[in-house]
Amino acid sequence: MLTRLTIHTTGPGLYEFAREIAAELSGQGDGLLTLFCQHTSASLTIQENADPDVIRDLQAFFARLVPHADDPAMSFLRHRTEGPDDQPAHIKSALTQVSLSIPVQDGRMMLGTWQGVYLFEHRDMPHTRHVVAQFMAS
Amino acid sequence: MLTRLTIHTTGPGLYEFAREIAAELSGQGDGLLTLFCQHTSASLTIQENADPDVIRDLQAFFARLVPHADDPAMSFLRHRTEGPDDQPAHIKSALTQVSLSIPVQDGRMMLGTWQGVYLFEHRDMPHTRHVVAQFMAS
Amino acid sequence: MLTRLTIHTTGPGLYEFAREIAAELSGQGDGLLTLFCQHTSASLTIQENADPDVIRDLQAFFARLVPHADDPAMSFLRHRTEGPDDQPAHIKSALTQVSLSIPVQDGRMMLGTWQGVYLFEHRDMPHTRHVVAQFMAS
Numbered sequence: 001m002l003t004r005l006t007i008h009t010t011g012p013g014l015y016e017f018a019r020e021i022a023a024e025l026s027g028q029g030d031g032l033l034t035l036f037c038q039h040t041s042a043s044l045t046i047q048e049n050a051d052p053d054v055i056r057d058l059q060a061f062f063a064r065l066v067p068h069a070d071d072p073a074m075s076f077l078r079h080r081t082e083g084p085d086d087q088p089a090h091i092k093s094a095l096t097q098v099s100l101s102i103p104v105q106d107g108r109m110m111l112g113t114w115q116g117v118y119l120f121e122h123r124d125m126p127h128t129r130h131v132v133a134q135f136m137a138s
Numbered sequence: 139m140l141t142r143l144t145i146h147t148t149g150p151g152l153y154e155f156a157r158e159i160a161a162e163l164s165g166q167g168d169g170l171l172t173l174f175c176q177h178t179s180a181s182l183t184i185q186e187n188a189d190p191d192v193i194r195d196l197q198a199f200f201a202r203l204v205p206h207a208d209d210p211a212m213s214f215l216r217h218r219t220e221g222p223d224d225q226p227a228h229i230k231s232a233l234t235q236v237s238l239s240i241p242v243q244d245g246r247m248m249l250g251t252w253q254g255v256y257l258f259e260h261r262d263m264p265h266t267r268h269v270v271a272q273f274m275a276s
Numbered sequence: 277m278l279t280r281l282t283i284h285t286t287g288p289g290l291y292e293f294a295r296e297i298a299a300e301l302s303g304q305g306d307g308l309l310t311l312f313c314q315h316t317s318a319s320l321t322i323q324e325n326a327d328p329d330v331i332r333d334l335q336a337f338f339a340r341l342v343p344h345a346d347d348p349a350m351s352f353l354r355h356r357t358e359g360p361d362d363q364p365a366h367i368k369s370a371l372t373q374v375s376l377s378i379p380v381q382d383g384r385m386m387l388g389t390w391q392g393v394y395l396f397e398h399r400d401m402p403h404t405r406h407v408v409a410q411f412m413a414s
Binding site: 183185186192253 | 278308310312313314315316317341342352353354355357363366367369370371373374375376377406408410412
């Protein structure tokens with residue numbers, strides 16, 4: 001299975017898409033799922049999906065760790081043509097994941113009890129994001 | 139090969155488990171090893187296994203980068219019900235790896251000379267952690 | 277396909293090697309490419325390859341986030357025998373990727389339009405770096 005999932009984002013934050021993946025895996029057996037984010041200003045992460053404050057706090061931490069380019073602390077940045085949120089988005093992507101490898105058993109991702117799969121949007125404006133999903137049978 | 143390794147932790151820090159993996163790979167040929175951490179407050183990393191100060195310093199850096207929730211710098215955190223070490227643990231997990239992909243040759247991980255494979259525990263209390271290990275022959 | 281790419285570095289920064297990978301993949305079909313960095317003071321990242329300021333700014337951010345060991349902010353570090361850039365290099369490696377998993381279609385990496393594949397060198401002196409590249413057909 002090799003497909004490309006589309007995720008519409010509406011500002012910075014985490015967007016769960018485990019359900020879309022589960023639908024693609026349905027009917028598959030054992031193997032390996034690879035997720036690959038085709039962007040450098042959005043990324044992938046696996047986080048707790050029980051309390052929504054977890055992903056809210058995660059996004060808040062990254063916003064403080066890597067402020068927008070118009071913050072005095074970021075005056076060293078040169079890549080500014082696409083807006084003050086652009087280079088920080090590249091940095092946040094580098095600090096998280098572009099690819100995830102998830103073992104699959106009987107057509108189901110072997111996630112822990114509280115693990116959700118998220119696209120992490122780092123840009124301020126709405127974007128259409130693409131994640132390649134590949135299943136290889138073992 | 140698809141198995142689940144169990145690692146008992148006794149506080150924050152790095153726990154090497156390369157030996158447990160090597161035992162599972164014994165007798166396998168060429169292929170790909172995927173390690174997947176089934177938690178969102180512990181993670182995976184590959185680090186130098188020669189000088190123990192390397193992993194001690196790594197843990198010390200993360201403790202400073204992401205202080206506990208009762209530190210004034212972290213007053214913006216909302217997810218606090220599970221203790222002051224919980225949300226910082228989620229953040230540290232997002233900053234490191236949930237999955238690792240390691241090429242295998244003749245049943246041995248193709249690690250560099252000084253590379254060890256570690257579970258990175260981010261919680262203060264002892265925990266039982268599970269890492270899925272999957273080998274796919276090439 | 278299982279090979280080891282060699283990358284010569286001349287100080288901290290990002291070194292693109294997508295062309296070397298593309299040459300190895302030439303003639304392959306669909307499958308999964310795994311890249312694995314055999315070092316703990318250099319790492320892997322996928323970043324924008326359009327504006328060179330993006331990777332320059334990325335390196336500048338990491339230099340500020342993890343200063344050299346002779347910076348007063350890093351006085352807590354103990355691993356100092358290999359120079360003030362060594363332990364920070366281990367930390368920067370932990371914050372980025374040791375392995376990347378990239379789906380391949382018709383012998384080509386399924387990268388986004390602006391994505392380049394980089395070795396991220398964290399040491400000051402020139403180094404010879406090795407990255408294992410493995411292709412598994414699906």
